[in-house]
Amino acid sequence: MLRTPSGDAALAAAALLGGDDPLAAAAALRKQGFAPELAAAALTQVALRRKAAGKFGPDAARMFFTRAGLEQATRRVVADRRAARLAAAGVTSLADLGCGLGADALAAARAGIAVHAVDADPGTAALAAANAEALGLAGLVTVSCADATTVDVGGHDAVFCDPARRVAGGRRVFDPAAFSPPWDFVAGLAGRVPRTVLKLAPGIGHELLPPGAEGEWVSVDGDLVEAAFWCGPLAAAPRRATVLRGGAAAELTGSGTAAADAGPVGAYVWDPDPAVVRSHLVAEFAAAVGGRLADPTIAYVHADTHVPSPFGRCIAVTDVLPFSLKRLRALLRERGVGRAEILKRGSALDPAALRRDLRLAGPHGVSLVLTRVGGAPTVLVGHPVGP
Structure with a gap:
């Protein structure tokens, strides 16, 4: 129409x-x-x-969307970085299984890769084809409506698969066996085409990472948006955290199994980016900023000096208190605090309820970090440092 x-x-x-x-x-x-x-x-x-302009920029004005398709589509900044990595690895032909509205197929085509995009839903496949045509990429993107499990991927340099993780009505699916296509098929793709990339929900378990593959977790402006498993010769490190913020990109790599040093609270506390936490690279981040954990189960990194880093938010600590509502309220009233940013890890307190109970009033702002130190509920009072 x-x-x-x-x-x-x-x-x-x-x-x-x-x-x-x-x-x-x-x-x-x-x-x-x-x-x-x-x-x-x-x-x-x-x-x-x-609405799509936030994900696709000016191209959104020429593209075609559905509400569900837009919600699940890869952000352009993420898709473009993935496509650039595939192109740098020598990929010239890609099978995109579960292409949705075509965000990743379009990015690959912009990188000069010929794409065979496949989606099982006829309407979605039609929109993916329309988007390729609208952006002048139809010469590099061929779209088919088919069951991904029936597609011959043997003639392609690489495979990209984004299994559907929702059922009719929009309900999320968390069991990989219930993905479409199912996990057994998805995980087996690397055995058929070694250069395989799997786009997955950021909550995917590390235990599902295929042997020898790289697990990458990606955040955009502080929001954890996806995991990607890079298989075969595409794997470059056991774990990677990719942090995209304000047009800049930073990557942290490591084993994903290292343990951070333990030690006391310091003059600064870092709240690592969610991509760092989810990729199990807190130890590598702590080492980079000269920090340690005050509690081995809580991913706040404490340091004595401030070392700038794109991989987290830093707060200069002015006070360390065993948690007491009465004592904290008195301290903030004394300092004329009327605004409070409340962060928490390892605390059962509800930030909204705490803010209400503190009855803040005054011209000043503060950052409160609710955590545990030595197993004891603790609040750190301070203010942000750096961007």
């Missing part, structure tokens, strides 16, 4: 309307002569395009 001359006109007209009043916008399009069904479809698509 939208990929017709009248659909193009409806999309163009809808894009000129504000999104604050959907009923008024629909009435305006109908007044211009567009059928109600076409007007509704155009307005929905324009709203999705506006």
